Amino acid sequence: MKYPQPQFVTGLKCLICSREYPADNRFTCTDCGIQGILDVQYDYDAIRSNPKSEIRNPKSFDHWRYRELLPVSPELPLPHLHVGWTPVYDVPRLAKHIGITKLFLKDDGRNPTNSFKDRASSVGVMKAIEFGFNEIACASTGNAASSLAGLSAAVGLKSYIFVPKRAPEPKLTQLLIFGATVLRVNGTYEQAFDLCGEACEKFGWYNRSSGINPYLVEGKKTAGLEIAEQMKDNLPDWVVVSVGDGCTIGGIGKGLQEMKKLGFIDRVPKLLGVQAEGAKPIYNAFYSGKDLIPSDTNTIADSIAVGTPRNWRRAIQQVRLSQGEMITVSDEEILEAMRLTARLGGVFGEPAGVAGAAGLHKALQKGIVKPNESALVVITGNGLKDIQSAKRATGEVLNVEPNLKSVEEKF
């Protein structure tokens, strides 16, 4: 079955050399190689003047309300799972504790497979179907994988997930329950990533890797579109995002810029990008002004433990464009943020999910963010994804005998 082209997409453009390509099934720039990430281009004038536009009068309460700004054929049936349009919470007790006037949490752990990655995967499975694939693959042990497995199950695609040898059992379970074929590679994550690419070419599978697939980051962009729409009467000074491979903050930045282009908001909040101290190659490149140098990774926040981030240029471009900053946080600061967002915000996030909250806390202490400013932190994943780390953040249970006297003795 042939689907018509996405309505407002005009092509792809290399983030390094600006060479343009048609919006077809290709990955990186021919001239710049694997580093030449392609960015989807739109005709914003046409979107602005579209008489049938639904962007200002949307019907759906998920991220497909922005379909005109997504690279998906208008005739393709959408996945039934509700992705995006996640709630934004005003959390005054947490704000007061960390010393900021106004603080909001956007809980992306409430997506269908409980992470931000569903935004990208939902676009990925649509592109696979549009391009005529029946199978889709990625290399990951984390949220990208479980998200791809869930969205593939929802639309009836067969999914193949390549995981490195040290992948934890609980995360494999979520993949298997959705019916994914899980290939455990006797090697490192890089080897799994490369093998996935080779297998996609060999077997004719669609490659979901959000590092190199130009369409995936468009799904991530919807969080930025939503923040602009949900907060347009109360736009925060800062939007705070944890940073791993750079796609998430790059996508959110793009979404916010688009909403400014379309007149929803008249300024773009400053982006605060937060990396773990044990995995901070983008932070280093941002402040050195030089090309990225891959690093080792050593952090509890596995979803942002990326030593060779593929989308670092996009991340840095967007943070600069917003007049933003970057910061790093220790594992201890992440564990403290996990406690604080749960106890004072009512949101239980995984380590990478709350790293943004830790970064904001530190940025306030360092004077990067001022106490009289306002901020929105994106919580990117649910704490149930990594209960082992959460255990490190909690206190102990009190053991009592089954009588009141024993309880009284504890207080």
Added chain:
Amino acid sequence: MKYPQPQFVTGLKCLICSREYPADNRFTCTDCGIQGILDVQYDYDAIRSNPKSEIRNPKSFDHWRYRELLPVSPELPLPHLHVGWTPVYDVPRLAKHIGITKLFLKDDGRNPTNSFKDRASSVGVMKAIEFGFNEIACASTGNAASSLAGLSAAVGLKSYIFVPKRAPEPKLTQLLIFGATVLRVNGTYEQAFDLCGEACEKFGWYNRSSGINPYLVEGKKTAGLEIAEQMKDNLPDWVVVSVGDGCTIGGIGKGLQEMKKLGFIDRVPKLLGVQAEGAKPIYNAFYSGKDLIPSDTNTIADSIAVGTPRNWRRAIQQVRLSQGEMITVSDEEILEAMRLTARLGGVFGEPAGVAGAAGLHKALQKGIVKPNESALVVITGNGLKDIQSAKRATGEVLNVEPNLKSVEEKF
């Protein structure tokens, strides 16, 4: 601080002897004792003729859109967490596989702490504040506990959770991260339950136990209200719910009946109540017509493993009123349902969460539900809550070497 009474509540009424009480801070009927569960009464005529009614023109996309039908003071600030208004998915591939014309899943695993119980806890914390309590307690190892811990954190109440000795560590972690004080009782669940009640009296804590607290089930009712509103143009023949202590199906039935009273729907779907074969005292009482006999429990579906259900009368009354039926399912059938709802419906539920789907499958095989009928299954909890059980439902990973030849050999 004093809050005005809930606007449309007229009192409490015993489900056994019909004796009426004012809607104050009391639990069960004076005459009937612990068995005398009280039901909240409303003035439906006043709701129907309320000129300021928001029920037909709601502003909030969570379950507080039904505030007029909830026992909560109109002036009380609501918790910021978005509870309820969970998505309903049309799942034709799953429908076809189990042999029914039309099938919908309502995914209540997407609530803030990932289970249906948030509906009850959100009302519980409101009543605690309304009655002037600063502390709230319950006895549970499961979703009621994590839900209470999360909602208490959100509104700033201190929570105390009594758990039996054999409570699993991962579930304790979710409680501790939200800042609950967790008291592990060296004894059984029944002992923890009794001790919780005593401690509430002694220390002046509000008792959230949904088995005996008349207000909690009102929160559960909102799922029924939502089903009526979301499905009013496509009302299913059956609504399928897993049954533990009886509050959930009792609440959903009450919600559906109320929406019929208010004219949203012109009939109430038949309720299909599903118990585990290893914990089926309500099923037994339903078909024997006699009083409930407590049973042992032995099932993978821990959230419905209730040997002494406190709300069995309400459950049976509502199933009868709807002309419904009950059925039991084995652990193997539950594990199969876990695979099917994930792979063909894109929804990963915990064992008790998908027990309804297992029951519908079996009811179709037995001819209780007809292939040309339609059904909606409530998925009551997210599969990440119990990854150990999910492991029992999945297949194995494929081990490969980091080269294409090794992958090719697997297919």
